[in-house]
Amino acid sequence: MRVHPASPFVRGWVALAAIGFFFGRDIFERMLQGRPVLEDGFAGRVPWLLAGGGAVLLIAVLGFILTWYFTKYQVSGGYVRVNTGFLFRQQRQARLDRVQAIDIVQPLLARVFGLAELKFEVADAGESAVRLAYLRMDDARQLRATILARAAGVVQVSGETQEAAPEAPEQPVLSVPPSRLIGSLLLSEQSFFIVLGGVASVVLSAVTDNRGFYFYLIPAALGLAATYWGSFNKGYNFTAAISPDGIRLRYGLLDTQAQTLPPGRIQALKVTQPPLWRFFGWYRIQVNVAGYGLVGGNGEGTSRTTLLPVGKLPDVMSMLALVLPDPGTPEPGKVFVAGLTGLDADGGFVTTPPRARLLAPLGWRRNGFTATDTALLIRSGRWWRHLVVVPHQRTQSMALHQGPLARRFRVADLVLHTTAGPVVPRLIQADMDQARALFDEQSARARLARKRQTSEQWLAQVAPGLAEQPQQGTAAAADTSLQEGQHG
Template sequence: MPSASTPAADGAGPGITTPGDGWLRVHPASPFVRGWVALAAIGFFFGRDIFERTLQGRPMFEDGFAGRVPWLVAGGGAVLLVAVLSFVLTWYFTKYQVSGGYVRVNTGFLFRQQRQARLDRVQAIDIVQPLLARIFGLAELKFEVADAGESAVRLAYLKIDDAQQLRATILARAAGIDEDAENLGAPAPEAPEYPVLSVPPSRLIGSLLLSEQSLFVVVGGVASVVLSAVTDNRAFYFYLIPAALGLAASYWNLFNKGYNFTAAISPDGIRLRYGLLDTQAQTLPPGRIQALKISQPPLWRPFGWYRIQVNVAGYGLVENAGEASSRTTLLPVGKLDDAMNMLALVLPDPGTSRPAEVFGAGLTGLDSDGGFVTTPRRARLLAPLGWRRNGFAATDTALLIRSGRWWRNLVLVPHQRTQSMALHQGPLARRFRVADLVLHTTAGPVVPRLTQAGLDEARALFDEQSARARLARKRQTTEQWLRQVTPPGAGPESPAAATGPERNESHQEQEGPHHG
């Protein structure tokens, strides 16, 4: 595939210069949007003095100022010039290109860096709009590629239309839609999407108020009041002020991130949108979710709310914990129906003839409901509350691990995503003839661990699961989920059919192995 054949170049808006060879630049304003703090600091430094003097009614410049004016102006100008020049240079040397199955991004002018990412290894694409970028109609495109340790490739900033266009192009290429000759140069159409669910703000606020964090707040607050009453020490209140500020910030952050959460399905995968001031749009292509956890904190139970978190390769390695937690949340809070809908999107083929019963038992069931195998009765002393709930069930496509009597959890690992696994047994577990089975998955909030399964069941599962994972791996040979299927948007096919496994399998036969 020649590198000159980049349809994205023609799809790019007029705001983007084309340096030739299909290399594109980001929006010229982007270093200013990113570096506005630096510019503001320079402005503040020089402006503050003048501003204060004006306020105090003194002459705007002190006596003898005139003599120093040239130096000050020269100094300020030089700092400003260096800043602006570095911005312009950064912008000039940041180029990107989509061609030949790769995305390449060049950055830096002193220390050049070229990153290239294989399109069929794209794990997820996010469009992030911080508030300032949003005001200017710009967006950052961020995609996770499971190739090496540091996996995120970022393009900041593009015009929002261009970012969406580029996302559509990357997804189309990653899905394996060939550019045919007459279509060359035309931008890839955005895949159609169908809304699945949204989270109303009232439910979000309710879920935050009833979250685990609030429990700790109440306990901590009561403890400090009691302590201060007992010790007659007023200093406690002063410690409460920063704590309250931190909490307010944390609640605000959660609210800001979770506000207006909507999920939609398209042939390109699951689309998530959320955010009040900073908005984010995530696209998770089909089959990229490595593991999933549905949980229900005790206080959510009266309302029947659930939360879904996922592991996606690359999402777990984010330096910023807050960002990571919002990106790995598939559903911040939702009713049972919402949770089941999301589950159906992640696992289009549940691998069982009665999915509602099996997954329902996984969420709320006890003992052997829905075919779950629980901790044997002989080991009930090890988990006096949870032994009737700790258990597993395997469908044809995924392993379900449920746990927690009060703190309900259901972990789901698709067979074809199982990396490796291990049986663990300590001395106490040996005494009760039970063992733990740990499934290893990519870094993230979900840690699948089956606790205290009966020894024979655990050993059988260890063997069966190896076999199932092997079979699933053999069946799945391509990472390009729409290979040689009509381009998205061509037919009004239902989303489930577009991402369904039968469809994938049917065209995988035409696709040879292409992993180097």
């Protein structure tokens, strides 16, 4: 199958605009200035400009058509295959059972034409994602449902037949009001440092009688405004819902995006609370997902790894319940709240020994860890509070770090390695003996958890009996199996 015929023009509108500007700049300027176009010898150049612009435009349009004609995709045999290229052919193939997340992206121009880009991450992909741009919105949703159903194991593959699956129903979980989003930006870390810089500039200007210090704030203010706009544009109308095919996130003002994270694909999670957010009880949640760490630190990468841009404690607990449906402890509320706000041994956390409090005078009572049957929890920070949650089966490797000062106080840092992303699980300044014991215990937990995971298909993990039987891909069957898996 091919993508929509308008796809190359939606992708290449910038090139068309550049061609029009280059060959028509003089004509446009004369028209805007009210000057006749055919004067001062310019009339002799007009035919050449029109001929040259027409030729370049024709070549560009022909290239767009060939690009569309030679771009094909297929979902069959447990794989997604994408063929692209005219002169240099390329074929990409991705296993459905390795799908980590699926996004439906609608840039502003694509929304005008009712088109969308389907982008899905695969754990063994060599690039950030496999992209299909652009499809009709209904086709993109249908294809997403089919890929997720096959990745989950609901729809069984039979030869080369492509069986479509209906879109799974969803249940809303939370939404972020625009007022809260704006308030979180105004009280963010960037605002704090801008205000601090402004106060320093005023003091220095008053002391030295030099007004030049104010000019240093101009680039900072411009950068802050750009950051505010990017965060507001990406976080506007943020909603989260749960469905049988995973966690669904929707957000965006001009460019809208709909993410779907299948259960169990999140490698690590971090809950953060900046100091100024504490007055309102706000938190932010970020995650590591295989493939997402390759997109870099741009705005797109930040938004795709944000599970909750700003929310209150009940919102945090709701999202934690989606990511970790089995918390592995009979008192999950007590343990997670202690991880977010507790000190010392609250919630069973083991903290930095008192002898090492000189290394972290403010944070030593916060820095600590605890382990449940399903995840390791690491908390840190007295002013900037952090809670990191790593499911046991997602621990890929570990390392003990100890510098000269740490050796003097007999403490060490334990680093857990997961996929690349904004979350870096690191236990800070644990007692040396406890760090070594945790190293051995966590290795055993991770090994045992991976043995229990016998299939890459998430439905086979929560409901093996259903995954083994041939299915017609009904959303009701997947919904029932997911609920039984979460409550079993």
